[in-house]
Amino acid sequence: MQIVIRSLLITAAFVSLLWGAPSKPHIYANIPASTNTFIDLSPDPCDRACLERLLRQERIFSFMARYQPSEESRVFSETYQRYATFFNAPMPKSERLRVAVLLPTDVIGRYASMITNSVNAYLLYRDAPFEVAVFDSGDESYHNLSEAIEAIESSGYRHVIAALTADGASMIDTLPNNLEIYIPTINKEELPFFPKGNLYFGGIDYTAQLKALSAYRAHALHETILFDEPVPLSQRISEQAEIEYQMPPTRITISNPRINYTRLFEREGVEDNATLLLNTQPVRTSLILSQVTYNDINISSALSTQINFNPMILTLTQRHDVEKFFVASSIGSSSAELRELSALLQNDIRFNWVPYATAILTSFIEQRQQGDYSGVSHPFGMRMENNQIDYPVTVYQIRGNRFTPAPPPEDLFGAWDEEVLLRYLLQMPTLETP
Numbered sequence: 001m002q003i004v005i006r007s008l009l010i011t012a013a014f015v016s017l018l019w020g021a022p023s024k025p026h027i028y029a030n031i032p033a034s035t036n037t038f039i040d041l042s043p044d045p046c047d048r049a050c051l052e053r054l055l056r057q058e059r060i061f062s063f064m065a066r067y068q069p070s071e072e073s074r075v076f077s078e079t080y081q082r083y084a085t086f087f088n089a090p091m092p093k094s095e096r097l098r099v100a101v102l103l104p105t106d107v108i109g110r111y112a113s114m115i116t117n118s119v120n121a122y123l124l125y126r127d128a129p130f131e132v133a134v135f136d137s138g139d140e141s142y143h144n145l146s147e148a149i150e151a152i153e154s155s156g157y158r159h160v161i162a163a164l165t166a167d168g169a170s171m172i173d174t175l176p177n178n179l180e181i182y183i184p185t186i187n188k189e190e191l192p193f194f195p196k197g198n199l200y201f202g203g204i205d206y207t208a209q210l211k212a213l214s215a216y217r218a219h220a221l222h223e224t225i226l227f228d229e230p231v232p233l234s235q236r237i238s239e240q241a242e243i244e245y246q247m248p249p250t251r252i253t254i255s256n257p258r259i260n261y262t263r264l265f266e267r268e269g270v271e272d273n274a275t276l277l278l279n280t281q282p283v284r285t286s287l288i289l290s291q292v293t294y295n296d297i298n299i300s301s302a303l304s305t306q307i308n309f310n311p312m313i314l315t316l317t318q319r320h321d322v323e324k325f326f327v328a329s330s331i332g333s334s335s336a337e338l339r340e341l342s343a344l345l346q347n348d349i350r351f352n353w354v355p356y357a358t359a360i361l362t363s364f365i366e367q368r369q370q371g372d373y374s375g376v377s378h379p380f381g382m383r384m385e386n387n388q389i390d391y392p393v394t395v396y397q398i399r400g401n402r403f404t405p406a407p408p409p410e411d412l413f414g415a416w417d418e419e420v421l422l423r424y425l426l427q428m429p430t431l432e433t434p
Contacts, residue, residue: 036087038065051076064089077370078378085127097123097130097366100157102148104137108163108185111354112136115163115184117345118355122362125338133157140168142175149177159365161358166190173199182365184357188388200364201388202357206237206305209328210244212393213303215409216326217245217275222300224249225270227288228279237279237305249277254284261291276302286316293321301326310351314401322398326406330391331356332380360389 038061040046046054046066054063055076060083067080084090101119103112116134123130133155137148145168152160160181164172169183173195180198187203188195195201217224226241226249228234238251252268270276276292276299278285285308292299302325309329313322331353338359339349347355363377364384375384383390396403406412 034088036089038089040065042066048076055079078367078372081126081128097126097128097369098157098159099123099130099132099362099365100152100155100160101132101134102137102145102152102160102162102164102181103134104140104144104164104168106139107165107168111163111185114347114352114355115161115358117347118342118349118358119161119362121342121345121347121355122338122359123366125335125341126366128366140164140171142171145172146175149175149179152179153177159369161361161365166192169195169199180365180368182361184354184361188386195387197387199387200361200384202361204306204330204353204357204391205393207240207244208391208393209305209330210237210241212328212395213277213305213326214245216301216303216395216406216412222273222275223269223271224275224277225268226251226277226279227284228253229281229284230255233307234279237307241277241279254280261288262295265291265295265297270297270299272298273300275300278302278304279307280304282308282310282312283316286313286321289317289321289325293318299324304328306330306353309396309403314398314403317398325398326395327398327403328393328395329353329403330393332382332392332394334359334380338379357389 046068051063051067054060054066063076064080064083064087067076069077099119101116103115105112108115116132119132123132133152135148135152137144149172158179160179162168162172162181162183163185164183166186169186169191170193172181173193177198180200182200182202184202186201187205188201189205189207190203224245226238228238228251230253241249242251250268252264254264264270270292274297276288278288280288285304289302292302302322304325304327306327306329308327309331313327317325331350334349334356342349342355342359349356349359360377360380360382363379367374367378372378376382377384377389395406397406398404
């Protein structure tokens with residue numbers, strides 16, 4: 001009986017402490033998570049054939065215990081890292097990834113943090129020890145780039161992500177160095193010279209996108225009207241379009257933010273069956289598309305490159321505005337985990353090609369440091385061809401408030417093209433069946 005009463009008193013005291021005592025904040029102990037260590041109990045070394053045999057026999061724990069980083073075993077580095085991540089096992093010290101980031105911040109502005117964050121996001125995603133150092137050259141002058149390259153080499157780095165313009169790439173191509181330099185911001189074809197073999201490029205190919213879009217010019221013999229803006233990228237794409245398309249388009253450069261689009265369309269002859277090529281930013285593109293709807297113009301199609309592969313278009317337009325809108329993109333698939341990490345660091349690799357290209361080039365650096373010279377980025381499935389990422393191009397439509405791959409052009413326009421071609425060749429009106 002005394003034992004029961006004593007137990008009740010202890011319980012009552014405990015409950016009173018819970019309800020009567022003031023609450024205190026929880027303080028989490030700064031204790032790292034436990035790791036698993038695999039101990040090699042065999043006195044004999046395990047060469048490449050030995051490691052292959054262990055993997056083939058699915059003796060994963062033995063493989064983890066016996067793997068040691070060396071030139072011969074580098075082909076197994078990614079496999080070891082994958083299992084080490086799964087089992088929360090330590091990484092070998094010699095497997096630390098080392099990447100230098102070269103930033104002429106006075107030239108590239110906001111791209112400096114974008115590219116640095118993309119490198120960090122990818123390396124965090126890989127969950128392997130890494131070391132990233134940023135070298136700010138200020139500008140792209142010969143003197144400053146030369147000093148930055150010397151500092152990178154003296155710090156022991158061999159692989160560099162360099163956020164350069166075409167002028168910067170031209171300058172750095174003349175500098176003697178033993179580095180592998182990866183440039184995510186420009187495409188190799190943009191350069192007026194043939195670069196050295198230690199320069200690698202990740203910029204997208206706007207010419208390839210224009211070629212993909214050309215098949216969606218529904219009435220190819222009708223007029224193509226090109227809208228652009230007085231900024232370098234827009235002007236460059238327009239110049240490429242004028243070369244790429246066999247029938248030079250009518251070119252309209254919009255610089256006035258308060259332009260009257262109704263008067264503009266009347267003055268420039270924007271009429272039914274015209275194809276619009278929009279080398280304009282998303283806000284202006286949305287205005288043009290909405291004005292086409294407002295003026296009841298039945299265009300054949302509206303086309304755009306990577307510039308308008310942007311979710312802003314989805315919120316600024318209505319369904320009728322984008323029914324005939326096609327946009328090309330070179331951004332492929334990526335891991336959901338990498339997308340989330342990138343978003344935490346203020347990058348959207350689903351729609352912004354610069355951090356996407358940076359992540360791919362960082363994956364090539366990772367693979368090269370592991371001895372993989374296959375020329376294929378395994379996490380992204382992208383191939384390096386002649387020192388340039390070879391991006392596939394996908395043409396999208398907007399359906400259901402999202403970008404969806406467009407059907408093949410022959411499914412959309414095949415029947416129309418024969419009629420239009422015949423009408424133009426014979427210079428006669430459309431025949432009607434009585």
